[in-house]
Amino acid sequence: MDRPKVGRKRSEESKTAILEASLELLRERGYGKVTADAIAERAGVGKQTMYRWWPSKADVVLEALTETARTSILERDLGDLESDLRAFLTATFRALNGPRALGPVMRGLMAEAQLDAEFAVRFGEYIAWRRAVLSSLVQRAVERGEVAKGTSIETLVDMLFGAMWYRLLLDRPIGPKLAASLAKLATRAVR
Structure with a gap:
């Protein structure tokens, strides 16, 4: 039996901010120099928010x-x-x-x-x-x-x-x- 997911629902606004922030940073710094911390900071979300939705920076x-x-x-x-x-x-x-x-x-x-x-x-x-x-x-x-x-x-x-x-x-x-x-x-x- 599937367990219901707990925690806050994924906000489309946060999702969009994270995806846009990742692309901006990637273009500015390159893949190797972008961190999950930098993406979260640019998007205005906590790093834990990112990891709740994606398992890694690469997945974002x-x-x-x-x-x-x-x-x-x-x-x-x-x-x-x-x-x-x-x-x-x-x-x-x-x-x-x-x-x-x-x-x-x-x-x-x-x-x-x-x-x-x-x-x-x-x-x-x-x-x-x-x-x-x-x-x-x-x-x-x-x-x-x-x-x-x-x-x-x-x-x-x-x-x-x-x-x-x-x-x-x-x-x-x-x-x-x-x-x-x-x-x-x-x-x-x-x-």
Whole structure:
């Protein structure tokens, strides 16, 4: 039998303040220099409030990243695979490398996932969600007849995200030109 949760209910205002504070601090200081204490102080909440809702700093950051992706990296149907890929990758790269760059944050979370097996599972769920969005975009192209029979959607998604992760991990530039190039190459490869 499930036990009822005790304690105060999670305040949406506090949640938003914590997530916004974490992103602000991450952009200012980088993942390694941000602490739970700093996030709590910036958000105007107690550190215990954060730990009541999230098991670690990495989990706070992951939720902030998830919310950002939900609102800024939308899956759009522009009618053809190359356009859909270019739009998705451009939005993804803008979030990672733009004026509010989250690329260094992703590198920090990837490093954290290598050190914390429990967090690695949650980070893997985030990655799987993003892969599913890209896979559905490619599946639409399959249904439109733009993709050759027998093409592995999973391998195509690996190639696209692989290029992104390679550049992120080596701190190489990603942006609209790379998005357009990857979209064109991927479309040619699957025809």
